[in-house]
Amino acid sequence: MDENEKRIGTGYATAQLAKAFATSTGHEDAETRQRAGERLHRWESVLRGMLNGVLTIGSRTPVAGLPAWVTLEVVRGGFATGSAVAGGPLLPHETALATRTGLPAQRRALFAHHLTESGLAELTALLRAGTYRVDVPEAAALAVVAWLLGTGDRNAALALLDEIGPYADRLRFTPVPRDVPAPGPAVVWRETAADVSARLAGRRPDERIEAMREALTVWNPFADRLLALWLDTVVDGRVAVRFDDRWRDRAITLLDHYERLATVHRRCGKHRRPKENLAILRAAVQDMVDGAGLTARSRGLLQHAVDSMLRRRGRPGSPEHTALRTRQAVTGTAPTHHTFAQLVGDRVADLPPDAGIADVVAVTAPVRAGEQGAPAGAPIPEPIRRIIARGRAGTIEELVAAGVVPSAEVLAGLVPRIAAAATAAAYPDETLRALVAATHQAFGNRRSLLLRNLEHQVRFDELPWVRALAGHRHATDGTRDHADAALRRLGQLTLDAFPATLLPNPMVRQLAALGREADAGLPWVEELAADIFEGTFSGKFLAAAKIAGELLAGSLYERYYGIDYAALARIDDVDRRGRHAAATSAAFDALCLTRAGSGGWHSVAANGTVIEQAQILTTHNLATLVHVGVSPTAGWPDLARRGFATALVLTARIRHNPRPLPTIKDTAYAWRQMLFHLSMPGVDPTAAVELFWDDLDRQPPFVRDRLAPALDGLAHVVAGGGFAADGTARTGRRLLGWAVDRHWLR
Structure with missing residues (x-):
């Protein structure tokens, strides 16, 4: 059994279950124990499903009896638990509907009701008023049926019903009604008012x-x-x-x-x-x-x-x-933070629960006369204000500027609304456009499955109710321009906000979807997991590397990493591996393997060195962003300086770190981002390196000692030198994130 088979076998699930059990029984914090108990239950479901054959981990259809388009509950590592997110007990609005109509409290009965004249009229009224919420993609299906029937497209509606009907007793196919229309796609939020309210309620007395x-x-x-x-x-x-x-x-x-x-x-x-x-x-x-x-x-x-x-x-x-x-x-x-949390919680309770907080200033205003628990005029403490800030609603740019978005991962969680609006622009009907946008946004929140054999995640246009609308979609130059503008906006925002961080996979998927809408045909590459890597890259990695070569040939980046982009441009062998595999290049695979010097796919660390070489060759989407016209607002020198500052911070965290390897990898990734920025037109690498030395001299001894070889190596390359085969140059060293043996930064 190889490493990948072990990874998707029961051993990994058992280890995660044991970890959750230890935390659920031994942690000192009650809420942490409760969360661990919930994880324990989910991992029990995973392990039970794997043992009884209900789950096939690594497949696009891991749950027996459910098609690929069903949104599954997925735990860490991409493991499906066997539960469908749209399944489970009836939601409150479903129970209320059953009571009001005298129907059995069963999903199939409710499904049938929505196909009656009155049921279709209810769905149509929701669509026209915009007073609904699509929290899981399946919840849009019957609304699509209602819209199709309303426009006379009976054949598409019946074909859709034939496809989803067998699951009517297991899945919810209707949206959740809401009191007011949802905010427009330009407005995003990190947490809803309901989420914030729960946080405030959970604020216990110290x-x-x-x-x-x-x-x-x-x-x-x-x-x-x-x-x-x-x-x-x-x-x-x-x-x-x-x-x-x-x-x-x-x-x-x-x-x-x-x-x-x-x-x-x-x-x-x-x-x-x-x-x-x-x-x-x-x-x-x-x-x-x-x-x-x-x-x-x-x-x-x-x-x-x-x-x-x-x-x-x-x-x-x-x-x-x-x-x-x-x-x-x-x-x-004096009132405590707990008291203020209760007071502000009463304010938040009056807001729409399933949207962000539009007026944070009003919610965090000093205590008003008549409010209980604190004297009038008392300011809301900063810890409570920070909780409220998590629910702030505004444009993505406003949230980033306000410091509400702490990481690229959080940013990626906000962009589905923007991408959804661009995707839906190709539907001329305004009511349908809003429904498609809401569905796309819910689809963007799907968690990725662990897949093998280069299979790709389910795409938006594979959903049956989206395919049913294909005849009503009309892409134009205007809609393609809309998607292209959204792509460049999100790319620039990511670069500006987090110049030293890899594009997280959720962001990559949104950029890829926008690229398809823009008909750009560009390759967007995900970060691959070293513990399930199978030794080959899909063909888009080679395409992305060629785009990088067009931009970086002869650059500092090429010389630092010892790349021959001219030779890479001549690689054109693409074959097919497996019925469902995307195009791959054996020559590109071999190039990454040779550059890694690991000798094969023997361990997670060895896999990591190979994946890192693919990231280096492709620049992990940075060159593709430049190719579509993205450039930083403050200029490339500013991004390079911020990248080096991030490397300094991360290096400091290596000391006394019981798990230093993730931090070392992040340091090397920040270093690579910095090198890319230094290699762009208009940047003076010599002047930048001089500033870097000044910054390094102000650091504690540990940081200076650890990072000086990396900076010395960079200075050597900037001056025209190069690294030896082992990545050294006099006292300098090439900084990489992965190592099969002990990493020199440790």
Whole structure:
């Protein structure tokens, strides 16, 4: 059994299940345990399905009995659990429909209802009003049927029903009604108001802060009362000398009060610690009430406690003591972050739950008169404001500028709305265009499956209800221009925001879809997983490398990585491997293997070195972005400087890192992005390297020592030199992310 067979065998699933089980039973945080328990359940489903033959991991149709177009629940690594996202129990609106119509609470009955005259009328009304949500692609199917029938295309509608009908009892094929129309495609958000509301509701009180508040507002005042009781017994500075007739009654009252306080206020344990002043005073009172009296030791402890309390805070009722307790009372009664979370949560609850927050300023405004929990005018704390910011709605550019988008992966999750609008532009009917856009956006949220034999993920036009609309799609020069503009917009935004990060696969898929809409015919290459790599690349990798060669021939990039783009341009052998495989090039495969020097597909690390060479040759889509006209707003020198800054930050994270290899890979990827930027027209690599040395000199010793060989190697190439076969040049080294043996950055 080779490494890839092990990867998609039960061993990987078993390991993930064991990891989830350990976290679900041993983690100190309850919410983390709960999330791990949910992962445990999903991995149990994966493993059970693999063992009983229901799941075929690595196939486009991994779940027996379900076609490729069904949206599946997919866990880490691309493993299907066997569940369909559009399946499961009825949603609230489905249950309400069954109750209202007197139908059985079954999906097939609801499916049939939507094919009646009244059911079709309901769907048509939703479409015309735009008051619906497509949260999974299947939810658009019956709405498409209604639209087709409304336009007289009965044959397409019946053909679609024939294809989806067998799954009517298992899947939901209708959209979710909403109260107001969805915002336009220009508006995006990272989290919905419902997501933000859940985060706010999950904001639990900080036990340490609550204990402190309890100490300030409950136990300190009680300690003052005990101290005042004992001060009434003081003669010439000595405590417990004089007791009047009322002292014992007062003492009993205080002890009773203590029992009530201790029953209700249990966060602060200070009063239960024998060595604390409050506990000493209370124990002495108990001894006197019980008639045991004070021993020499307890009398000494009592005297010390009283003296220290007077010395630190003054006598209860004195100006200094009153001022201190007043300040502490203010602190102890100030609203906590938990209180503010509840207050802001009430504001968010009034917003549409399935959209972002359009007016973040209003939601995070200071406390208004009449709002409970905090004084009017109190500002909302920054941690609560950050939660609200996650739900901010606006253009992608606005969200990036506001710092709401922390990574290229998060950015990729926002772009389906933009790509969806461009994809839907080819449908002339406005109602249909909105439905297709909503469907495409839901499709963009599908998780990728683990696939073998170069099979590709299901594409949007493979969905039966999208194919049924083919006759109503009319691509024009205008719609192609629209897609091309969206492609360049997203590409530039990614470069500007994250110049040192690989394009994540979800973003690559969106760019590829836009490229198809624009009829550009360009290759967009995904990042491949080293643990399932099968030793060959699809033909688009060679095409992407040739585009890179046209741009980078004779450049710093070519010389640094020792590429012969002229020779690569002459590779034209493309064959077919497997019935479902995309075109591949044996010569390109061999070139990557030779450049990696790994000697074959023996391990994950060896696979990684080969994949990295393909990324180097293709520039992992950077050259393709330039080819379609993308250029950074601030210029290539700025991107190069930011790429080097990212490499510095990542290098610092290698130290004391128990898992340094992912960080080393990210460092090398940032370095490669930087080299690409340095190789663009208008960039002076010599001046840039001088600035890099200045930046490196300001770093801690660890970073300087680790990254100096890489920068020295770059300076050597900039000056006209090159690397030896082993990637060294005097004291310099070529920086790569993968290594079969121990990496020199570790």
